[in-house]
Amino acid sequence: MATLLRLATAGSVDDGKSTLVGRLLYDSKSVLADQFDAVERVSRDRGLEQADLALLTDGLRSEREQGITIDVAYRYFATAERSFILADCPGHVQYTRNTVTGASTADVVVLLVDVRKGLQEQTRRHLAVASLLRVPHVVVVVNKIDLVDFDGATYDRVSAEVNASATTLGLSDVITVPVSALAGDNVVTRSERTPWYDGPSFLEVLETLSPAGDPQSEPLRFPVQLVIRPQQAAGDRFRDYRGYAGQIASGLVRVGDPVTVLPSGRTSTVTGIDTADGELEEAYSPQSVTLRLADDVDISRGDQIVTSRSVPATTQDVDGTVAWLSDRELRAGTKVLLKHGTSTVQALVKVVSGRLDLTSARLTPADTLGLNDIGHVTLRLAAPIAAEEYLHSRATGAFLLIDAHDGATLAAGMVGDALLATAAV
Template identity: 60%
Template sequence: MTTTTELSATTLLRFATAGSVDDGKSTLVGRLLHDSKSVLADQLEAVERASASRGKEGPDLALLTDGLRAEREQGITIDVAYRYFATPRRRFILADTPGHVQYTRNMVTGASTAELTVVLVDARNGVVEQTRRHAAIAALLRVPHVVLAVNKMDLVDYQESVFAAIAKEFTAYATELGVPEVTAIPISALAGDNVVEPSANMDWYGGPTVLEHLETVPVSHDLAHCHARLPVQYVIRPQSTEHPDYRGYAGQIAAGTFRVGEQVTVLPSGRTTKVSGIDLLGRPVDVAWTPQSVTLLLEDDIDISRGDLIVPSKDAPETTQDIEATVCHVADQALTVGHRVLLKHGTRTVKAVVKDIPSRLTLDDLSLHPHPGQLVANDIGRVKIRTAEPLPVDAYADSRRTGSFILIDPADGTTLTAGMVGESFAAPEPVKDDADGDAWDF
């Protein structure tokens, strides 16, 4: 049994699953948990009872992740199911994301913090449009490792030629998208082939199993060496006779490291001061780093509120009201030129207007459709946005936390679009700014 001390010494891998409906994502996750002995006895008993009530001969391992009643009734994954498990070699946070086109927005959520994405493909169907969409999203989100799991190999008689053709097509497509690494693995999640244990039915395959790859893939998510960023979530002013003048600025460090005595700048105001103290879990420390939640104490009394960003003065990003980004549109309501929205960046939310949509990505051949005028659900495209107030944004390539944003419908709070600052598949041609002037035309 793995001890707490051993776990603390292992690395953490965040990964997500993606694929079309019925490709077997939930079954793969269930098999992974079951065969790695990460399922408690009472959980397995509950799954066995539920499977028996549905007329299944054996346990339906997909039920280990499909927890919502609607998911079990429809036989599809709707919500992102997070699972935590560990082996002696590594700890894992897994996001089992939906495959249905309607729930692509949830795949964006699940993969946004992942270091690896497992894209499942049904060996009988090969690469389909949703496969391409998920590969494009993984590329946009800069997920560094992609695993192509060609599932249901048992239904194609474990033919090497079927696997090879699918792996070749997907790898070529992912390479065009800019995915840095693709590892293809032939599996049968239902039978357990190459998930945790090597398959006796595919002796022609000499690569790792899914779990072996997950345990050994290099993890390079050390954000402590990035430019430091602290989005202010809350200003702490306790009513205490012991510390009547205490004023702290609390939040989770998005990237980098803060030190006592370091000169910092508060954005967007641009005021500078020094860090006089750092409180972590109620105790003073000299150094704090991502992803710790801390309270910074500053030497000077500066007007700071929720939504401001504290950064080292030497690494301060520029503030801007004009943002160009690649976005994945996730709402049923279309995003159009002139659309008035709210833009949420970190802990700050400001009014904004969509000034232009220069292009939309065509997933089949990765061509750009110029000036589509709108983006509909699941579209990926380029946008130009003008904000009411200047924002300190990083390029998404430099920081996945402070280089991302979401667009919100101001009428009902619906999330419309997820955006990555500066990301682009190809540089769109310049477009004349012809948005009409009104109260939102900043």
């Protein structure tokens, strides 16, 4: 069975992300005939001589009318080699939050750069996001090579700029490809118009990259979403039933496994694993299941069931890196809600200690963070959580900061000193 690869695209405005994705879908024969016919009709209505393949990804009418992509558009396609899920993120700086969303679960970030403009501030910001989120692979598509007459020297200069910036951010796995998304050069098949480039096409790169590490090989982490206790009317079979439902964030669990409940620290043994299709002897990430335990343990939503062989520490003090996504400034003394897994707790921002300078890739002193800033903060929580370093676990090392009044997402965060480690490279 073909392996699944999760992609997230990013780039500055008008770098050609939607056109690249449309070309990839069309040339890999992943577009239905009626979809392409609709694109051709809209293109003719606009007075274009050929189909605008960007319309294959700009699914919202309001987006097409404005001529921009304004949200994360998820697409599925497959080749003979593997299957793909692609998150096409917007390029405007005010939508950096969407890029964080798309990249948080990606195996590969595909970053577009206009060969005529070279490295932009938004390019550096997206490289920083990829580094902080520990995305395994970064593919930089140097687009619009046709507009510089397929000049190899221009491509080499931009490629060198990108690699230099990536190196300062601690990114080691970066691949660059010269492409004309509009004409299709080096997108699916290698182009004869770039004889100076002897590397693979964009699709060939994607077909050979390995997905992120297998979460099933990590220790069991099971955030409890719901406690299930059916009423007696459900029948005698369920009279004393108590189950804990949720999605396995990492690892696997078997009947008979010893487990620990956090933050209480109580221990028990798994006596059953239930699903809508019946009982299982074992389950693994990312399955959604209901666990039954041997002991009557006080468990509620937000608690975490973990393997007793690897129990993370709980804490009420969290150091972390945040990508600030709100128009309101973040400063010490700000009260927020912190969402970690299925747990939501009150939190106070104790310290804002620095901001990432995208040009130097250094952490600079700062006591506030503004929209799209990436910085380091210290939080004090009203209740303990089992926070693990993001460097060790993407599943349980991530958190959100939420406005307690209106429920708006303020920041995406990563537990630990990932920013300090990146800035020190």
